[in-house]
Amino acid sequence: MRRLEVWGWLVVGVVLSALAIPWFLWGDAMTVVGVPLWLWWHVGWMGLASVVFWLFAQRAWGIGIETTGDSRGDRS
Amino acid sequence: MSVALQLGIVVGYLVIALLVGLVAYRVAERTAEDFYLASRTFGTVVLLFTTFATLLSAFTFFAGPNIAYAEGPEWVLVMGLMDGIIFAILWYVIGYKQWLLGQRFDYVTLGEMLGDRFASRRLRGLVAGISLLYLFPYVMLQQVGAGTALEALTEGSLPYAVGAGLITAFMILYVVIAGMRGIAWTDTLQGIFMLVTTWLALIWVLAVVGGPVAATSALEAEAAHHLALGSDFYTHQWMLSTAITIGFGVAMFPQVNQRFFAAGSKTVLKRSFALWPILCVLLFVPSFLLGAWARGLDVTVPEGGNVLPAVLAEFTPVWFAALVIAGAMAAMMSSSDSMLLSGSSYFTRDLYRPFLEQDVSERREDLLARIGVVVFATGAFLASLWNPATLFELGDAAFSGFAQLALPVIVALYWRRTTRAGMTAGILASQLFYLGNLFVGSIVGAIEFFGPILGDLAPLLVLLVTGVLRGTYMGWTAGIVGMGLGLLVTVGVSWLTSPAPDERRMIYFERLEAD
Numbered sequence: 001m002r003r004l005e006v007w008g009w010l011v012v013g014v015v016l017s018a019l020a021i022p023w024f025l026w027g028d029a030m031t032v033v034g035v036p037l038w039l040w041w042h043v044g045w046m047g048l049a050s051v052v053f054w055l056f057a058q059r060a061w062g063i064g065i066e067t068t069g070d071s072r073g074d075r076s
Numbered sequence: 077m078s079v080a081l082q083l084g085i086v087v088g089y090l091v092i093a094l095l096v097g098l099v100a101y102r103v104a105e106r107t108a109e110d111f112y113l114a115s116r117t118f119g120t121v122v123l124l125f126t127t128f129a130t131l132l133s134a135f136t137f138f139a140g141p142n143i144a145y146a147e148g149p150e151w152v153l154v155m156g157l158m159d160g161i162i163f164a165i166l167w168y169v170i171g172y173k174q175w176l177l178g179q180r181f182d183y184v185t186l187g188e189m190l191g192d193r194f195a196s197r198r199l200r201g202l203v204a205g206i207s208l209l210y211l212f213p214y215v216m217l218q219q220v221g222a223g224t225a226l227e228a229l230t231e232g233s234l235p236y237a238v239g240a241g242l243i244t245a246f247m248i249l250y251v252v253i254a255g256m257r258g259i260a261w262t263d264t265l266q267g268i269f270m271l272v273t274t275w276l277a278l279i280w281v282l283a284v285v286g287g288p289v290a291a292t293s294a295l296e297a298e299a300a301h302h303l304a305l306g307s308d309f310y311t312h313q314w315m316l317s318t319a320i321t322i323g324f325g326v327a328m329f330p331q332v333n334q335r336f337f338a339a340g341s342k343t344v345l346k347r348s349f350a351l352w353p354i355l356c357v358l359l360f361v362p363s364f365l366l367g368a369w370a371r372g373l374d375v376t377v378p379e380g381g382n383v384l385p386a387v388l389a390e391f392t393p394v395w396f397a398a399l400v401i402a403g404a405m406a407a408m409m410s411s412s413d414s415m416l417l418s419g420s421s422y423f424t425r426d427l428y429r430p431f432l433e434q435d436v437s438e439r440r441e442d443l444l445a446r447i448g449v450v451v452f453a454t455g456a457f458l459a460s461l462w463n464p465a466t467l468f469e470l471g472d473a474a475f476s477g478f479a480q481l482a483l484p485v486i487v488a489l490y491w492r493r494t495t496r497a498g499m500t501a502g503i504l505a506s507q508l509f510y511l512g513n514l515f516v517g518s519i520v521g522a523i524e525f526f527g528p529i530l531g532d533l534a535p536l537l538v539l540l541v542t543g544v545l546r547g548t549y550m551g552w553t554a555g556i557v558g559m560g561l562g563l564l565v566t567v568g569v570s571w572l573t574s575p576a577p578d579e580r581r582m583i584y585f586e587r588l589e590a591d
Contacts, residue, residue: 020156021157026312046160049353064490
């Protein structure tokens with residue numbers, strides 16, 4: 001279970017990194033209120049990342065690192 | 077008027093910094109751990125801003141907006157990914173684990189932590205040596221920057237050597253007195269100051285030019301392609317390579333890595349971690365947008381000069397521009413302060429003590445640490461006078477160079493089967509590959525020089541060297557390819573070798589809990 005959780009968070013981390021730059025808007029020059037749409041995406045995404053990091057800190061902090069009792073989640 | 081004002085603001089800042097340093101000195105204990113790590117007591121705000129100010133200052137104000145001006149604002153994305161996301165994740169993956177280990181075993185440096193686990197004084201020295209190889213020229217670059225800026229500010233009446241010398245002397249005095257605690261306190265003041273002034277600058281400029289829509293349509297008329305995501309400069313590979321290498325490099329930069337040990341509690345680390353992406357956006361977006369918009373706003377940027385000062389001079393009152401520029405110069409110095417302190421700790425703890433004088437009392441180590449600061453700063457200043465090209469290249473390449481250390485360190489932290497041989501081989505291989513790429517011209521030159529001795533072998537060697545060390549690999553930088561190589565070699569060699577009998581294989585995995 002703990003191990004599955006590690007993998008889950010790993011995927012979340014990769015997705016957060018992968019879409020911080022909106023590759024799907026490549027070449028797009030649309031602007032909203034004078035700021036490129038791709039920059040708005042980035043700003044929103046960083047806000048989302050912050051919320052996800054906060055959630056992680058609340059619920060899963062220590063996963064993969066702390067060795068509590070019998071859980072062996074720290075093997076990667 | 078403007079010159080006197082700017083100098084006044086710079087001097088005023090220095091006086092405040094010194095006062096803060098004196099207060100910090102009064103509360104400090106006379107131990108090396110206190111001097112280097114403020115006895116591991118930092119709270120959220122101080123840890124967050126000291127890391128932030130140490131990291132981003134000069135680049136955010138000068139080089140970053142310059143690039144946004146010349147190539148478009150996509151740098152915001154690269155910076156956001158590297159510092160807001162990748163570094164934040166490493167903050168947990170490397171930082172939290174390092175912090176726990178530091179709490180338990182009293183580690184002060186990265187080399188110390190690795191040397192203890194792998195029972196290897198040489199590995200410890202190697203990590204410190206590599207770090208200093210990049211850190212020393214990087215500090216030198218900061219001195220060159222500050223000295224040149226002072227020379228420009230005083231219109232030449234303060235020649236470079238005097239300006240850089242004065243700054244070096246001040247930094248020595250300040251760091252020796254203030255230690256980590258004082259540095260972190262001024263960083264905090266400064267970080268908040270930078271954040272506020274950058275936003276004020278953005279709002280001020282936009283108010284004058286008629287809002288973001290007007291600024292953007294001016295940019296569209298001048299350089300429409302800057303608004304579209306991506307260009308010949310900002311390719312997929314380049315953006316990813318840069319974000320990844322710098323993001324990992326930052327985590328291994330001594331003054332940043334050492335801050336992982338300095339947090340006061342687990343809660344402090346958690347809060348800083350969650351706030352990090354927001355803080356990055358808050359600072360990068362305004363400063364880089366200012367740089368990008370400047371392109372359309374008829375701002376005359378002097379040859380080789382910086383964009384942001386030119387924008388401020390054009391659109392804001394003299395006192396405000398002076399405040400921001402002085403703040404940026406001070407920021408440059410505060411990064412150097414932290415680097416001096418970390419450089420000194422790497423030198424005294426990982427090179428001097430293990431190899432030259434093993435038994436030292438706490439008080440003596442504290443003294444040695446302060447002497448280390450003097451030696452390091454003076455050395456970098458003297459080198460900056462002579463200004464060798466090799467050092468310049470090394471300083472410029474520092475982030476990617478440090479990034480080469482990151483993956484072997486992560487492997488060691490998370491994989492029990494990592495061996496001393498694997499670790500050493502991984503670190504050496506990636507560094508040799510990366511440095512080889514950096515100095516490929518000199519290597520070819522050396523082969524040609526020895527051509528008469530090598531005979532027919534020489535052209536073959538040249539072909540081999542230029543074939544392997546190509547600078548970029550299908551658009552990917554040597555930095556990121558080197559990281560991959562380091563990972564492969566660390567894992568591969570660890571797989572093939574068995575651990576030395578005295579390695580402490582379990583210390584990274586046992587009883588790791590925060591109180």
